[in-house]
Amino acid sequence: MKPVIRTLSVRVRDKHACVLNRMAFDVNQVWNAANAYSAEFSWVPVPEVGYINCGTSAFELMKDLKGIRKERGMIIDSTAVQETIAVHAKARKQFKKNKLNWRCSGGARRALGWVPFKSGAATWVNGQIRYAGHYFKVWDSYGLSQFDFRSGCFSQDSRGRWYFNIVVHVDVDIRPAEGGQIGIDLGLKTTATCSNGDTLERQDCYRNLESKMGIAQRAKDKKRIKAIHAKIKHRRKDAIHKFSNKVVKENSLIVVGNVSASGLAKTKMVKSVLDAGWAMLKTQLEYKSIATQGVFIEVNESYTTQACSCCGCISASSPKGRAGLGIREWTCAECGTTHDRDMNAAMNILALGHKRLAVGIPVL
Template identity: 50%
Template structure:
C-alpha cells in the first residue's frame, strides 16, 4: 500500500473550505457526544454506537455518508490511541491562530474518478493527475489543506510489485549536523542548510507581517529539504543490500542549543525514509546504539587517550589511535565503520565481526 498526493485546482477551494467546516462540526459533535455519554454512563461509545446519532447528518451537512462514518471512526481510533476521554476541538474560524487545516476523509464508494477530475457526491473537482490514477486500485483517501490554503487529495492505493534490490553491499551510516549522513564506504550526504539559506528573507517577511510570504517561504524550505532527502535515501537503498543506522535522537537534541541546526538537517526524516524504502525494496534495515562509536577505533575496537571525547572533542575531525597507530582522516567515517560492525554483531546474534 502507498499514498498518492495530487493537487486540486484552486477554483474549488471555497467549496472544499465549506465542506471542511462541516467535517469539523461533525467531529466536535461526536467528540462532545462521546464525552457526555462517558460522564453519564461511565463507558465509551463505539463507532457503531455513534452511527445512530449521526443518521441523516450527511444530507444536512452536504457530506457523503461515508465521510461522516470515516470522521467517527478516526475520532474513536485517536481517542483510544491517546487514551483520552475528550480530544481537541477542530476550529474552522480562519482568523483564529488555532484554526485546524482542512480535512475531508472519504472511502472508496464516496468517489468516482474520470480523466482529469474526481467526483465526490454531486461535486466535481479538477486536479493535476501526475500519477495516472486509472492504473491504481483506490482503497480510501481524504482531501487535505496545507498551510498556504492549497488543497490536495490523498489516495491510499495498492502499490504495484517493486523489483527487489540486487545489490550486495552493506553500509553503516553516521548521522550528524555538519553533513546529514556519512557512510562507511565514504559516501557523504551533504547538508544544504535550506532554512539558513532563506532565514534572512524569512525574517524580513516576518517583520513586515506578510503572512502569505512567510507561509510560502516555509513551504519552499520544507519542500526543498524533502526533495533532497528523498533523492539521497533512494540512492542509498538502490546501492545497498544492508543499511545500518545509528540511533541519534532528534527529539533529545532539539532541547539543546543546537535545536535550529538539528531541525534544519532533517536526519530524523531521512531515517524514516530509509526504513520504509528498505522494506519496499527488500533491503535489510537495522538501527543500533551508536554510543561511543566516535571514540572507538574501527581497527582495534578500543578507546585510546587520543580519541575525541564529549563536546570538547567536537572540533577534532581527524585523530590517531594511540593503541594501534591507525590515523583516522575523518572521524565520521570511523564512526560509520563502527556502526556497521555493530549491525553485523546484531545480525550474527552476538558473534563479534571485526
C-alpha cells in the first residue's frame, strides 16, 4: 500500500445552491478587488527612470484586502479570501499580466461559481460537510468520513449544479502494468487503433445527439441544450476511461502519435475531430501510466502512415496525405506486405518510441 494524493468530487444537494451562489458572489468580489489593486499599483515610479513594473505579490494583496470581509458583509471565511488572492497572483505570474479578466456574477458573461478554501476549513460532521458555519449535504459515493480533508473548493457546472472537490491522502495498492508495449494511432474513422489490434471505435457522441441539439437550439431551450451537452461529455468520458484503463493495465510502455487536434479543428473535419476526444485520451493515458509506474511517450507521427512497418520504405502504393484518406488497406511495392492503414501506423509509432528510448531525450 502506498499513500497517494487524490481529488474526490461529490455532488452537493440542490437545496444548498442559494448559499453557495452567495459565497461565489463574495469570491468574485475578492477576485475583482485584487484585480483592481494589482492593475493600479503594479507600476512604481522611479526618479529619472520612469515607471517600473514591480508586480504585486499575494502577500501585499492580503495585507491591503484583509478587511474586505467585514466591509462588504461576506459570508465566506478568511481562507477563501486568502486562497482566491493566491490563485489570482499565480495566474498573473503565469500569464505575465497585471490585470486579468473580471469575474462577473451575472449576465451573459457570468463566471461559473467557485469557492476555494484551505486545509482545515471544511470538515465532516454528522454526515454533512461543515464550512464557514454552514452545513452541506452531499451524495457521498466515496465514504468521506474515512478521509482527512485538505484543501479544496466548491465548484459549479454549466447547469448550475454544485460539487464539493477535496484533496485527500488515499492508501492505494499500486500494481505495475503487465509489461506489454503498445503503439496507438489516433484517427477519425476509428478513434484509436493499437499495434496489437485493439481499437476504440468512433463513438459519435455529438453526431448521435446533433438532431436533438438542433431542436433544442431552435426552441431556445437553454436548460435542454445544457443537458444534451452534459450527456455528450459523459458518454465520451466513459468510453475513453474504459479504453484507457484496459490499455494501461496491460502495457508498461505506451507510445502515441502527436496528432494536432487544434490544427485539424480549423478544417472541414472540425466536428469529427472535436468529437473524438484525442486530448482527453492522451491525458488519461499519461497520468494513469504514471500511476502504474509505466512509461508514456508522445512521438512525431510524420510519415508513419506512408512507411511500411516491415521494410521501412515509403513506396508509391502507400497512402499519401489527406488525398489518401480513403485508402484503408494497401500493399507495399517493395516487400509485398499487405497493411491495414491504421495498424501499420500504430506499429511505426511503437518503433519510434523504442528509438527515442534508445537514444534518450536530447537536452535543448
